[in-house]
Amino acid sequence: xxxxxxxxxxxxxxxxxxxxxxxxxxxxxxKESLRLSPSSINSQPWKFTFVSDQDIKEKLSKVxxxxxxxxxxxxxxxxxxxxxxxxxxxxxxxxxxPQGMVDYYNExxxxxxxxxxxxxxxxxxxxxxxxxxxxxxxMGIDATPMEGIEPANYxxxxxxxxxxxxxxxAIGYRDEEDFNQPSKNPKSRIALDKVVETI
Numbered sequence: 001x002x003x004x005x006x007x008x009x010x011x012x013x014x015x016x017x018x019x020x021x022x023x024x025x026x027x028x029x030x031k032e033s034l035r036l037s038p039s040s041i042n043s044q045p046w047k048f049t050f051v052s053d054q055d056i057k058e059k060l061s062k063v064x065x066x067x068x069x070x071x072x073x074x075x076x077x078x079x080x081x082x083x084x085x086x087x088x089x090x091x092x093x094x095x096x097x098p099q100g101m102v103d104y105y106n107e108x109x110x111x112x113x114x115x116x117x118x119x120x121x122x123x124x125x126x127x128x129x130x131x132x133x134x135x136x137x138x139m140g141i142d143a144t145p146m147e148g149i150e151p152a153n154y155x156x157x158x159x160x161x162x163x164x165x166x167x168x169x170a171i172g173y174r175d176e177e178d179f180n181q182p183s184k185n186p187k188s189r190i191a192l193d194k195v196v197e198t199i
Contacts, residue, residue, distance in 0.1 A: 003138065010137035011187060013144045013170070014180040016073040020173035026139055027052075027076065030171070033135040034078075037128035041101045045089055045121040046128060047163050049079040056157065060168075063153035067146045067170070074144070074170035079154060080129055081163035082121040086114060088162045089121075118164075125166050132169055144170040 001009075027050065034048045051057055052075065061071040071077055083089040090110075093102050109117055129145060136143040151165040158165075174181055 001138065001140070003134075006137040007134070008187065009182060010133065010143070011180055011182055011185075013074075013142040013172075013174050013178060014070070015175040015178040016070060016075075016142070016170070016172045017175045018073040018172075020075070022075045022141060022172060026141065029139070030078075030132065030135055030141075033131055034128055037131040039124040039127060040120070041104055042097060043089075043093065043101075043105070043121075043124055044096070045083040046125050047081045047083075047160075048128070049081065049158050049160075051077045051079060051158065059157045060149075060154060063150040063157070064146065064168075065148040065150075067144070067148050070144050070146065070170040071168075073172070075172035076170075078132060078169045078171060079158060079160075079165055080125050080167050080169070081155075081160055081165050082118065082125045083162065084118065084164040085162040086117065122166060129167060129169065132171075136171055141171055142174045146170060 031048070031050065037044075037046075039045070051060065054072075057071050057074075057077060060077060061068045064071045083092075090105075093105060109120060133143055133145065146168045149165070149168055154160070154165040154168065155163070179185060
């Protein structure tokens with residue numbers, strides 16, 4: 001399947017078939033796809049937690065607002081977190097990045113208030129969300145990005161020390177009767193010439 005076809009077919013899954021499981025090999029490929037996600041100055045201020053344990057998913061479902069059944073019936077929930085402990089991040093970049101990138105952080109970002117730095121981290125994490133959704137589409141895996149969760153409670157449940165949950169993505173396979181799939185609810189997007197400009 002071409003990338004365009006995959007994007008045409010992907011949609012936000014509303015109902016999962018809990019009897020269909022993702023091949024563990026594909027889970028490993030998704031993990032590697034996330035590891036390869038782009039980020040500004042290769043900062044990688046993130047952690048990705050794959051939750052397939054049903055008991056943990058049940059706990060997460062109770063703090064997932066209208067997403068309860070997506071959490072419990074999907075195969076896996078991927079929790080996207082950003083670094084919340086700046087000292088942890090600074091140790092990481094000293095260990096992992098070239099000095100030029102460390103200097104960029106120290107000169108341009110470190111002097112800012114923590115809220116601005118973590119807001120910059122958030123943007124990097126959201127790049128990785130796009131990578132996961134695209135990888136799932138190419139692999140024929142259904143996905144549901146979910147901001148409708150309680151991040152602080154997610155942190156407690158998964159033991160997210162030094163990190164802060166931003167968003168979660170349920171992944172698995174759609175129920176045949178899911179009302180939101182393109183065959184039942186055609187994809188709606190603004191016309192190309194309204195959103196893309198060529199200069």
